Structures are given as C-alpha cells and as structure tokens.
Amino acid sequence: xxxxxxxxLLAVSLLAGCSGGGxxxxxxxxxxxxxxxxxxxxxxxxxxxxxxxxxxxxxxxEFNQANKGKIHVKMExxxxxxxxxxxxxINAAVASHTLPDVLAMDGPNIANYAASEIIIPLDEYFSKxxxxxxxxxxxxxxxxxxxxxxxxxxxxxxxxFYNKKIMAEHGITPPDKIENAWTWDDWYDVMKKTSxxxxxxxxxxxxxxxxxxxxxxxxxxxxxxxxxNKEGTTAEGFVNSPQGVEAANFLQxxxxxxxxxxxxxxTEFEExxxxxxxxxxxxxxxFKNYPDLEWGITYFPKKAGGxxxxxxxxxxxxxxADTKHPKEAAxxxxxxxxxxxxxxxxxxxxxxxxxxxxxxxxTEYNELPLRxxxxxxxGVSHARPxxxxxxxxxxxxxxxxxxxxVGADVKKSLDNVASTYDEEYKRNFAx
Amino acid sequence: xxxxxxAHKREHISTFSRQRRRETLVGYSFVTPAVLLLIFxxxxxxxxxxVFGFTKFNLLRPDKIHFTGFDNxxxxxxxxxxxxxxxxxxxxxxxxxxxxxxxALMLALLVNNSLKLRxxxxxxxxxxxxxxxTVIAILWISLYNPNEGLxxxxxxxxxxxxxxxxxxxxxxxxxxxxMSVWQAAGYQMMIFLAGLQGISKDLYEASSIDGANKxxxxxxxxxxxxxxxTVFVLTITTIQAVKLFVQPYIMTNGGPENSTRxxxxxxxxxxxxxxxxxxxxxxxxxxxxxxxxxxxxMKKFLRDK
Numbered sequence: 001x002x003x004x005x006x007x008x009l010l011a012v013s014l015l016a017g018c019s020g021g022g023x024x025x026x027x028x029x030x031x032x033x034x035x036x037x038x039x040x041x042x043x044x045x046x047x048x049x050x051x052x053x054x055x056x057x058x059x060x061x062e063f064n065q066a067n068k069g070k071i072h073v074k075m076e077x078x079x080x081x082x083x084x085x086x087x088x089x090i091n092a093a094v095a096s097h098t099l100p101d102v103l104a105m106d107g108p109n110i111a112n113y114a115a116s117e118i119i120i121p122l123d124e125y126f127s128k129x130x131x132x133x134x135x136x137x138x139x140x141x142x143x144x145x146x147x148x149x150x151x152x153x154x155x156x157x158x159x160x161f162y163n164k165k166i167m168a169e170h171g172i173t174p175p176d177k178i179e180n181a182w183t184w185d186d187w188y189d190v191m192k193k194t195s196x197x198x199x200x201x202x203x204x205x206x207x208x209x210x211x212x213x214x215x216x217x218x219x220x221x222x223x224x225x226x227x228x229n230k231e232g233t234t235a236e237g238f239v240n241s242p243q244g245v246e247a248a249n250f251l252q253x254x255x256x257x258x259x260x261x262x263x264x265x266x267t268e269f270e271e272x273x274x275x276x277x278x279x280x281x282x283x284x285x286x287f288k289n290y291p292d293l294e295w296g297i298t299y300f301p302k303k304a305g306g307x308x309x310x311x312x313x314x315x316x317x318x319x320x321a322d323t324k325h326p327k328e329a330a331x332x333x334x335x336x337x338x339x340x341x342x343x344x345x346x347x348x349x350x351x352x353x354x355x356x357x358x359x360x361x362x363t364e365y366n367e368l369p370l371r372x373x374x375x376x377x378x379g380v381s382h383a384r385p386x387x388x389x390x391x392x393x394x395x396x397x398x399x400x401x402x403x404x405x406v407g408a409d410v411k412k413s414l415d416n417v418a419s420t421y422d423e424e425y426k427r428n429f430a431x
Numbered sequence: 432x433x434x435x436x437x438a439h440k441r442e443h444i445s446t447f448s449r450q451r452r453r454e455t456l457v458g459y460s461f462v463t464p465a466v467l468l469l470i471f472x473x474x475x476x477x478x479x480x481x482v483f484g485f486t487k488f489n490l491l492r493p494d495k496i497h498f499t500g501f502d503n504x505x506x507x508x509x510x511x512x513x514x515x516x517x518x519x520x521x522x523x524x525x526x527x528x529x530x531x532x533x534x535a536l537m538l539a540l541l542v543n544n545s546l547k548l549r550x551x552x553x554x555x556x557x558x559x560x561x562x563x564x565t566v567i568a569i570l571w572i573s574l575y576n577p578n579e580g581l582x583x584x585x586x587x588x589x590x591x592x593x594x595x596x597x598x599x600x601x602x603x604x605x606x607x608x609x610m611s612v613w614q615a616a617g618y619q620m621m622i623f624l625a626g627l628q629g630i631s632k633d634l635y636e637a638s639s640i641d642g643a644n645k646x647x648x649x650x651x652x653x654x655x656x657x658x659x660x661t662v663f664v665l666t667i668t669t670i671q672a673v674k675l676f677v678q679p680y681i682m683t684n685g686g687p688e689n690s691t692r693x694x695x696x697x698x699x700x701x702x703x704x705x706x707x708x709x710x711x712x713x714x715x716x717x718x719x720x721x722x723x724x725x726x727x728x729m730k731k732f733l734r735d736k
Contacts (some may be wrong), residue, residue, distance in 0.1 A: 004690065095493045116491035198579075208684060262598055316467075346584045392705050403687045406598040423706065428489060 037145065038072040039328045045104035045317075046086040047077050051348045056336070059344065063335045071328045076100070094118055101323040102332050105150060107141040107313040108210075108384045108394065111155055111232070115388030115429065119318040121147035121350035125330035138354045138368070141383035148399055150318035151337040154351040157376045158215050158311045159236070160187070160301060161269060161277040164294035166194050166420035172269045176368055178375055181299035181308055184250050185220075187276070191259040194275035201259035212361040213384060214311050215278055219247035222306040222383050228421065232387030233430070236419040240414035247303075254407040262405055269293075281350050297369035300376065312381035314354065352377040354387035354390035392424045393417075477719070480712040488709035490702070492622030496709075503713035513714065515689050517699040518722075523693065524672040531612045531672075532664050535619030540653075542620070543627045553624075557617040560717045564614065568681035571610045572597065575682075597683050600690035607691060615671070619626075619664050627653070657676060662733045669729060671723055694718045 026315055043060070047053065060075050080086050087109070093099045094116075113119045130138065131148065135155055142150045160182070162174050170193045175181055182190070191201025204215070213227075220227050223243030228235045238244065254260055261268065268275035271288040276282070278300075300310040317336055319329040335341065341358045346353040346362055352373050359365055360407060365374040387393060400413040484503055487495045507513050542553045559567060573582050575596035583593050596606045634652050643651070674693040679685055685692035685700070698718065702711030 082484065091490050091703075091706070094491050112491070116489070118491060157691070261576070261578050263572055263578075263580075265573075395704055397698065399684065399686055399689075402684070403600075406595065406600075408686045408688050428707070 009097075011042075030330060036037070038067075038069055039049075039325050041071060041073045041102060041323075041325060041329055041332060042071050042100035042103040043075045043104075043317075043332065044078055044100045045075065045081045045315075046087075051350065052345065053077060054347045055341075055345045059336055059341050064397050066335075067098035067331070071331060073102070073332055090118075097322055099318060099320040099322040099326060101329040102317060104315050105319055106315055107152065108390045110142055110150050110316060110328070111144045111386045112390055113318070114147070114149045114390045116225050118321050119149050120321050120323075121149055122151075122319065122328060122330055122333065123148050125334065126151075126325070133355050135354055135356060135378055135381070136169065137377070137381040137383045138314070138316075141313055141386065142316055143196070143405065144388075146385060151356045152314035152316040152332065153310055153337050153342050153345045154314050154349070155354050155377045155381070156280055156282075156314050156351055157298055157373050158218075158280050158305060159297045159372055160276055160294050160299065161279055161283065162298060163269070163272060163275050164296050166199070166272070166275045166294075170194060174296060176298065178299055178308060181342050182301045183304040183306075185304055186299040186303055186328070188250075188254070188259075190276065192257075195257075195259050199289065200261050200268065200274045202254070202276040202278065203269045204260050205262060206279070207266055208402045209398055210394060213394040214313060214403045216247075216401055217384060217397070218252065218300060218309050218382065219250065221304040221309045223247055224306060226385065227417075228385045228387055228393060230386055232389070232423060235418040238418070239421075240411065240418045244414055245410055248404050248414060249419070250403050251401065252407070252410060256407070281352060281370075284350050295369075297307050297372045299372060308380045310376040310381050311403050312377065312383050314351075345380040353422065387425070388429050389425045391420060393421050396420050471723070480715050481720075482711035483709050484716045485713075486709045488707075488712070490706035490708045491597075499709070501708050504717075506710065507713055507717065512692065512697065516692045518692045519604060519689075519691060520673060520675060520693045520695075522604065523611075523675050524669060526605075526608050527611060527672045528665060528668050529666055530608070531616050532619055532661070533611055534616040535664065536623050536661075538616060538620040538650075539623035539627055541622060558622055559614045560617040562614075563678045566677050567614050567683055572682055575606055590591060598687060600686075600688040603683050603687060603691045607675075607682065611675075611678060615668075619668060622660060622664055623657065626657045630656045665733070666726065667728060669725060670722070673725065694721075 009413070045056065056075065056077075060073050064072055078086050078089055088098070088108075089195045090103065090105070090113075095348055099118065105117075105119075110119070114121075126148065134151055137154050137155060139148065142152070145321070150152055160174075167174060170190075172190055172193070187202075193201075195201035205211070206215075217227050220239070220241075223246060224236055225241045225243040227239040227244070255262065265271075267286075267290075268274045269279070270287060271291055272293065299308070300332075302308045317333050319326055319333060323329050335336055336355065339355050341353065342353040342355045342358040343361055345351070346358060352365070353359055353362060356378060359374060359378070364370050384390070385393060396417045401407075403413050404410055434651075472534060483496075485500060486496050486497055487499045487502070538556050542549050542556065546552065575584065577595045580596070582596070586594065595602060597603050630653065634656075635648055638648055638652060653675050674695055675693045676699070679691040679693055679696055680699070683691045685696050694714065695718075698711050698714050701707045701714065
C-alpha cells in the first residue's frame with residue numbers, strides 16, 4: 001500500500017504544482033528589492049502592447065524608488081489568451097480570496113465588481129481637485145451608487161476616419177468643427193455616394209462583442225435615450241424606446257443597402273476598400289504601414305437635432321477588498337493615474353489622456369486631426385451604462401444588434417434585450 | 432512425511448499469496464494516479480455541479496451562495512432559450528452523425544485502394560483534423576463572407592446570387608454543419624481505414640471466384656465486417672456532436688437569432704459571462720442526463736441489431 005500512498009502523494013503534489021505555478025511565475029517587474037519594513041503590495045494587470053507594458057513597468061519602478069522602505073509594489077502581468085482569460089482569473093481569485101491588493105479592470109466591469117464588493121471605494125484618498133482633473137467620462141465609469149472606485153490612466157474615443165482621396169473624388173468635405181458634425185443622414189449620403197466598385201461606404205464592425213455596445217449605444221444616447229435607465233435598474237422603455245427603434249432601424253438600413261461589410265477584413269479601410277471607418281486612436285499607429293492611405297478624422301455622427309456624443313471608456317485600476325493595506329494601495333492608484341503617468345501613456349500608445357491637465361503638455365492634441373479626439377473626450381463623451389448586470393446587458397445588446405444587421409425584426413430583438421435584462425436584474429441585483 | 436509435505440504446501444501457498452498480494456498492490460499503485468485525477472477533475476466537479484444546481488450562486492459572490500431548492504430547474508423548464516438550444520444541439524447531432532460517418536466511410540474506401548497518390552490524399556483528408564478548430568473557424572468566416580467570400584464568388588460562377596450563410600438564421604446552422612463535417616471526417620476516415628485493412632483479403636478472393644461484383648462485395652463483405660468499427664465511430668461522433676461549442680462560439684456567438692446557440696454555449700454564457708454559476712450547473716446536470724440517455728439508447732439500439 002506504501003507505493004500507492006507515495007504515488008497518490010506525488011499526484012497531489014503535481015496537481016498543486018500545476019495550479020500554483022501560474023501565479024508564482026507570472027511576469028513581474030520591480031525596481032530594487034523591498035526592504036524589511038516596507039509594505040509589500042501586488043498589482044495585477046492584463047498584458048497589453050509592449051509599449052504600454054513598458055510605461056507601467058517604468059512608472060512602478062519609479063514609485064518603488066520614491067517610496068523606498070515604505071511601500072514596494074510587485075506587478076504581475078497576466079496573459080490574456082482570449083478576451084475573458086483575465087476576468088476568469090479574477091473570478092477564481094474571488095472564490096479563493098487571493099485577489100491582489102491593486103487590480104486593473106475594464107471600465108464597464110467596475111459597477112459589477114463594486115456591487116459584488118470585491119473592490120473598495122476610494123473617495124477618502126482623493127481630494128476634490130484631484131478628482132475634478134479627470135475627464136467626466138472617467139468619473140462616470142468609475143463611480144457606483146455615489147462612490148468612486150476606480151480611475152483610469154487613459155481614455156478612448158470613437159471617431160469617423162475618412163479616406164481623403166475618395167472624399168476628394170466625390171467633392172465631399174468632412175466637417176472639422178464640432179457644431180458642423182455630420183448627422184446620420186449626412187453620413188448615409190456619403191456612404192451612398194462612395195459605395196461602389198468593391199468599396200464600402202463605411203467599415204464599422206471591429207468585433208461582434210463589446211464593440212457593438214461600446215460604439216452603437218451612442219446612437220441611443222444621441223436620440224435622447226439610452227439602453228438602460230440612469231440607475232441601471234431597467235431596460236424596458238429605454239433600449240426598445242421609439243428613439244432606440246429608430247437608431248436600430250438606421251443600422252439595419254445601412255446593412256440592407258450593403259453600405260458596410262458585416263464580416264470585414266480588419267484592414268479594409270487601410271487598403272482603400274472603405275470610404276469611412278468607425279474606429280479609435282488605437283487604429284492610428286497601424287495606418288503608417290499603408291503609405292498610400294491619406295486619412296482624416298471627423299466627429300462621431302449624431303442624430304439630426306440630437307445630442308453630439310461619442311463612446312468612451314478605458315481600463316481602470318482599483319483596490320481589492322482583500323487587501324490589508326488599503327491606504328498604501330490607494331497611494332499606488334494615485335501614482336499610476338497621476339498627470340505624469342497619464343501623459344506618458346498617452347504619448348506611448350496614442351490614446352487620449354484621462355486627465356485634463358495632461359493635455360496641456362500633449363500639444364499634438366491641439367491640432368487636426370487629433371484635436372477632434374480631444375474635443376470628444378473632454379467635451380461630449382458618454383461612458384457605457386453603470387450597472388452590476390452589465391455582462392448580461394452588453395452580451396444581449398450586442399447579439400440583438402448583430403441580429404438586426406442581418407435582418408432580424410428590430411422591435412422584437414430590442415424587446416428581447418429589455419425583458420432578458422430586466423429579469424436578470426430583478427433576480428440577482430434588486431434589493 | 433505428511434507434515435513435511437504440508438509444510439511445503441503451506442510455504443508454496445504463502446509465497447504464492449504474497450506474490451499475488453504484491454501484484455495487486457502494484458496494480459493499485461498504477462491505477463491510483465488515474466483514479467485520483469478522475470475523482471478530482473471529473474467526479475468531484477460533477478457532484479459539485481449537482482449541489483450548485485440547487486443554489487443561487489453568483490460567481491463573484493461565493494460568500495452569498497444559498498440553497499434555493501428547485502428554483503433553477505423551474506426557471507430552466509420555462510426558459511425558451513433552453514429549449515431552443517436543446518433543439519439546435521439535437522438538430523446538429525442528427526444531421527452530422529450520419530453525414531460525417533458516411534463521408535468518412537467513402538473517403539476511407541477511396542484511399543484504401545492502390546491509387547498512385549493515395550498517401551497524398553490521406554494527408555489531404557486528414558490535415559483539417561490536426562489543425563486547430565479555432566483557426567479553421569476563423570478561416571471559414573471569411574470563406575462564408577456574405578459580400579465577398581470565396582464560396583459566394585464560386586456560386587457567382589454558376590449564376591447563383593450571394594448567400595448570407597452564417598449571417599442568416601436559416602442558413603447558419605447548416606453552414607456550421609458543412610464545415611464541421613469537412614473538418615472532422617478525416618478522423619473517422621482513419622478509423623474506418625484501419626477497419627478496412629483488417630478485413631481478410633481471402634474473403635474478397637473467394638467472393639470474386641463465386642462471381643460477386645464490386646458492389647456486392649461492398650454490400651456483403653465490407654460493410655458487415657466493419658460493424659464494430661461503425662458502432663465505435665457512431666458513438667464517438669455523437670458524443671463529439673452533442674458537445675458542439677467552438678464553431679458557434681467563434682463564428683456566430685450563437686446567432687443570428689439564437690439559431691446556432693447550443694447547450695454547451697448556453698452553459699458557458701450563463702456560467703462565465705453572466706456569472707450565474709448555479710443556473711449554469713443546473714443546465715449542465717440536465718445536459719449530462721441527456722448525453723447519458725443518448726449514449727445508452729444508442730448502445731442498446733446498435734447491439735440489438
């Protein structure tokens with residue numbers, strides 16, 4: 001029997017080894033070893049591009065230098081095999097109470113994590129002036145039930161890129177002043193004119209998941225409604241409101257008339273096969289690989305007579321409820337989201353900064369084309385709905401929009417989003 | 432004399448039994464790791480799923496888990512999406528199992544004769560099997576592109592207008608079935624091929640002396656000889672088909688209008704995306720019972736024949 005016991009021990013230790021290995025060996029970076037008395041903190045964030053990762057590494061090293069002997073942060077970069085690998089790791093850590101002290105999270109998840117009490121409010125650690133320096137959309141996405149949980153380092157926005165050559169061919173001059181921004185009808189006319197000979201009027205499908213909510217919720221907002229109410233408790237009468245149906249009808253019209261490709265190549269616009277493109281600053285670095293492409297930026301189209309708006313949202317950092325050192329963890333958050341961090345990240349990855357003060361030194365944002373992004377981020381952006389049931393909302397809304405774009409009944413699809421969301425909310429989050 | 436013999440016998444018995452005991456122990460020790468792994472990763476999770484099926488369990492609130500009796504099952508049996516997913520799963524299985532096995536058998540018969548380039552064909556038919564399903568699914572999204580896909584270009588050549596394929600609720604599932612058969616038939620082909628090569632040549636020789644033609648040989652020798660292989664192929668194909676996940680997850684995310692939502696996809700969405708671990712566990716339990724029911728009835732049906 002001895003052998004059996006030995007082998008089973010071996011098997012168990014192997015299993016333990018497997019499960020432990022992942023966290024232990026995760027990429028870490030730190031400047032200098034923490035000293036005996038220093039508070040040791042861990043910080044999780046998902047792997048991003050190399051330039052973005054380098055900014056974080058540098059800023060954390062500088063933090064450790066500045067707080068030598070007091071706080072020492074160990075950053076673990078977690079590989080994102082697919083879009084949910086990082087969230088899955090957080091889910092698992094919640095169950096086993098092994099969350100890090102500081103963690104990064106995608107903007108729309110903040111409310112969900114706050115409602116689940118896995119992150120703590122940070123109001124007492126931020127001064128009012130400090131908070132006011134964040135662009136409004138960052139405060140909006142980072143707040144839940146009147147408390148502020150997680151600031152971001154950078155913002156994002158969606159603009160309408162256009163191909164200058166194609167515009168010139170048709171004598172179209174896209175607006176460069178926000179008050180002249182194209183309406184849906186103007187945009188439709190542009191698409192109608194430019195859509196021929198294998199060129200699509202626009203390219204507007206990045207993916208059929210989060211992008212759908214991120215980009216197209218704005219059509220609801222522009223119409224004066226939203227996809228859920230302000231409190232996030234119901235979608236009935238919002239996502240399927242008359243204005244909502246109108247927005248969805250507009251998308252279906254574009255699809256029916258084949259003005260965009262429902263399964264586009266990612267580089268359709270870059271190759272000159274689309275006259276316009278709904279995209280973000282993250283697309284700009286890639287344009288350099290297409291020297292023939294002459295591109296410009298104009299505003300996110302609005303509804304005629306409606307509200308000028310644009311998507312926003314970013315990854316944010318918060319303090320986990322499992323931490324034993326909330327005060328020190330908050331120090332890390334303040335450092336990693338301060339003006340310097342925000343400016344450096346904006347420089348590195350051409351995403352707009354999350355702080356108004358950061359734009360002072362980012363002079364490239366004062367001129368076209370980037371001025372348009374700044375105007376949207378600092379002036380008219382709206383964050384995605386703040387609701388603990390966001391995972392259900394975004395999934396169902398994205399499914400409905402995809403269905404609508406391939407010809408499903410508009411009202412029925414939106415009604416289905418409303419009823420699914422409301423039932424889910426009532427079952428899991430209603431008091 | 433008598434005592435001496437007894438002593439000898441006793442000694443013999445005791446060495447024998449000691450040896451047997453040692454063998455038993457070695458046997459157990461060999462089997463222990465496998466059994467432990469099974470218990471930890473299969474039996475225990477399933478039992479937990481049964482328990483969780485009776486609870487309300489938000490993945491992010493493990494502290495707030497509580498028993499709700501049959502609430503999840505009540506919800507399940509009134510959930511239209513559950514029935515839709517169940518039907519989609521069954522539809523896929525009912526079509527894929529015979530078609531895929533049939534195609535596999537034909538491919539096996541093709542590459543079993545002495546064609547010149549038969550190894551090239553064998554590799555060609557088998558290569559999709561060793562390619563990652565995710566890669567293949569992404570590839571087929573562009574083949575199926577409703578505006579400018581390769582398949583639509585080919586249809587144009589025959590004067591057929593653009594088809595929406597994955598972007599239409601009436602064509603999406605059939606499009607997934609087509610690419611799934613294409614991807615997986617090579618695997619079953621290999622099993623059939625092994626079966627074909629196990630059939631004695633004597634049978635064919637004897638039958639040709641008796642004047643049987645190729646078709647008669649196929650009907651009376653090849654197919655009956657492959658019976659056991661066929662049972663095996665049908666069983667594994669069914670089990671694979673019921674678990675359909677990757678293709679709809681990558682290609683359609685269950686749409687359009689839930690026409691490609693399968694049970695596996697529904698469980699994933701409820702459990703991981705919506706974090707309703709309790710409800711997802713309840714669906715898993717029902718799913719498990721359905722799979723057990725299918726494999727038992729298949730076994731009985733195929734044995735009785």
